[in-house]
Amino acid sequence: VNQSLIAQAQLKLDNKTKPPGSLGRLEEFARRMAAISGVMVPDTSKKVIFTFAGDHGIVEEGISLYPSEVTAQMVFNFLNGGAGVNVLARHSGVEVRVVDVGVDHDFGETPGLIHRKVARGTRNFAQGPAMTREEALAAMQVGIDLADQCKAEGVALVGTGEMGIGNTSPSSAIIAAISGLGVRELTHRGTGINNAALENKIRVIEQGLTLNSPDTQDPLDVLAKVGGLEIAAIAGLVLGCAANSIPVVIDGFISTAGALIASELHPNVRDYIFAAHRSVEIGHRVMLERIGAAPILDLDLRLGEGTGAALAMGLIEAGVKVMKEMATFDEAGVSH
Amino acid sequence: VNQSLIAQAQLKLDNKTKPPGSLGRLEEFARRMAAISGVMVPDTSKKVIFTFAGDHGIVEEGISLYPSEVTAQMVFNFLNGGAGVNVLARHSGVEVRVVDVGVDHDFGETPGLIHRKVARGTRNFAQGPAMTREEALAAMQVGIDLADQCKAEGVALVGTGEMGIGNTSPSSAIIAAISGLGVRELTHRGTGINNAALENKIRVIEQGLTLNSPDTQDPLDVLAKVGGLEIAAIAGLVLGCAANSIPVVIDGFISTAGALIASELHPNVRDYIFAAHRSVEIGHRVMLERIGAAPILDLDLRLGEGTGAALAMGLIEAGVKVMKEMATFDEAGVSH
Numbered sequence: 001v002n003q004s005l006i007a008q009a010q011l012k013l014d015n016k017t018k019p020p021g022s023l024g025r026l027e028e029f030a031r032r033m034a035a036i037s038g039v040m041v042p043d044t045s046k047k048v049i050f051t052f053a054g055d056h057g058i059v060e061e062g063i064s065l066y067p068s069e070v071t072a073q074m075v076f077n078f079l080n081g082g083a084g085v086n087v088l089a090r091h092s093g094v095e096v097r098v099v100d101v102g103v104d105h106d107f108g109e110t111p112g113l114i115h116r117k118v119a120r121g122t123r124n125f126a127q128g129p130a131m132t133r134e135e136a137l138a139a140m141q142v143g144i145d146l147a148d149q150c151k152a153e154g155v156a157l158v159g160t161g162e163m164g165i166g167n168t169s170p171s172s173a174i175i176a177a178i179s180g181l182g183v184r185e186l187t188h189r190g191t192g193i194n195n196a197a198l199e200n201k202i203r204v205i206e207q208g209l210t211l212n213s214p215d216t217q218d219p220l221d222v223l224a225k226v227g228g229l230e231i232a233a234i235a236g237l238v239l240g241c242a243a244n245s246i247p248v249v250i251d252g253f254i255s256t257a258g259a260l261i262a263s264e265l266h267p268n269v270r271d272y273i274f275a276a277h278r279s280v281e282i283g284h285r286v287m288l289e290r291i292g293a294a295p296i297l298d299l300d301l302r303l304g305e306g307t308g309a310a311l312a313m314g315l316i317e318a319g320v321k322v323m324k325e326m327a328t329f330d331e332a333g334v335s336h
Numbered sequence: 337v338n339q340s341l342i343a344q345a346q347l348k349l350d351n352k353t354k355p356p357g358s359l360g361r362l363e364e365f366a367r368r369m370a371a372i373s374g375v376m377v378p379d380t381s382k383k384v385i386f387t388f389a390g391d392h393g394i395v396e397e398g399i400s401l402y403p404s405e406v407t408a409q410m411v412f413n414f415l416n417g418g419a420g421v422n423v424l425a426r427h428s429g430v431e432v433r434v435v436d437v438g439v440d441h442d443f444g445e446t447p448g449l450i451h452r453k454v455a456r457g458t459r460n461f462a463q464g465p466a467m468t469r470e471e472a473l474a475a476m477q478v479g480i481d482l483a484d485q486c487k488a489e490g491v492a493l494v495g496t497g498e499m500g501i502g503n504t505s506p507s508s509a510i511i512a513a514i515s516g517l518g519v520r521e522l523t524h525r526g527t528g529i530n531n532a533a534l535e536n537k538i539r540v541i542e543q544g545l546t547l548n549s550p551d552t553q554d555p556l557d558v559l560a561k562v563g564g565l566e567i568a569a570i571a572g573l574v575l576g577c578a579a580n581s582i583p584v585v586i587d588g589f590i591s592t593a594g595a596l597i598a599s600e601l602h603p604n605v606r607d608y609i610f611a612a613h614r615s616v617e618i619g620h621r622v623m624l625e626r627i628g629a630a631p632i633l634d635l636d637l638r639l640g641e642g643t644g645a646a647l648a649m650g651l652i653e654a655g656v657k658v659m660k661e662m663a664t665f666d667e668a669g670v671s672h
Contacts, residue, residue, distance in 0.1 A: 301361075303359055334409040
């Protein structure tokens, strides 16, 4: 990112009618948006969240409250504008684009859906690798392609989101493999499972890690063996946004698993990442520390889809508006 | 507030297409907005922040970086739409109304300003009482009147804001008097004073408390002796909003001092309060604990004016939209 623009941006902010630094993280958002985009006051009118949907073979181990069918059902809910991410994105002036990267359902010609299915879900990683390396790379390419398209369209800010019944399990597995911490310290209740189901979930994830023994020095191997298609697409989106100088807002636990893969592959992508919020999922904190991102919101969210990203994008845009719209001391005739 | 509506609201939220409780505090906002307004899905189109301006005699003790003239200068900045609160309120779809309740400046006919001046600033509370009890009551009445007017206009959500050079000192004095904690533990750098100035500020506040010895069992006595006209108006606004069943979002340290006076007078007002954010000012946490309010945002803000309230009002409205716009499981054909 353009470091000289960070200093220039702060100079400009310090001429605004307020004590220096008094708008706290809003000023950070304004500085970073300038440095990432290369423009002091980027035009933030185009903002897009990509909600990637994929299914998970691991669901057959009974690790989720909901059946896999819900993934496809929720895709239709997204397309109809009735899901949480739709409501919150509309509120923040953000467009939601829904991508089938791996749902176990034949959507046919379904209009409005971005059709990029790599496979009808992952395989059960408690019994073998979730994906081949080729499948993982193909799913990453989906995210990269969409980031390239955003650059061509002039999108100022991208958000990540996901839908995939069972996808907190691969996310816990990814951070366990990469951090070396125990699965138990990194695994929570997902959509709300009880104690017995949580014990089973921990056991299943541990079994998958032992069986597949992913190469912890090879993020792609981790992604392929215990990850997910939507997680791979998010990793690709983050890489693609960084390559195109587009700031990217990562949502919660699952999105951060994707961003973590991207940042392990190319540490420089961290400069392009905003962490939307602190998830209720206990493994999330460890991921964010490893990426070096401070969450913007802490609202006890655990829905995913891009809901936290939608809210945080509104706050980041507010920071840019501070830079753009606030009067300077001279303009306002205020003593300083 | 209507407790039965809280339970009904949660039932309605639990039918939305999401795991129960997964939208965390957004669901809390939706429940509380229903319970306070008495309407399951209140119309949130009208939202208003009142920015009360007043000057402080204590400034002659050298407790602020900025001269008192800045208070009036900033009033013109608010009226011209160039201040931080204007930018952030526009972003959140909130109207800003600026009230002169005690600025040491003759505004004449200045259009757009709400003229309710009680006095040309407080007196120096290091030398004697800041206000008479009558002045404090008159300034409170300004806030009460404006809340009544909001009820008549159908305003769904009110925010508090303030401008008054020197007003972190009376705020620290108020929480010190009410909590019994030491001034040093409750006093911070305001707009950014250095160590020597901070020591002076602590000494001046301690001197004012010793000299005036406010009756700590009488919130009005505390307000009059060491408070401020804009702080009194905020206390009145909070009381008036509660009396009119209007939810009120309190901004940072100074606004919370006003809300604290209101909640000490009538503990029930706490049910109507949303705390916008956690201020950098160290006394703020103690105030919020005493009121029993959990801050919505934590963005290192310390500008005041209503800037934090503007951002939080957007998030509270997002909670209401979750209730209003999200599809139910049945509507969306999603299994549960």
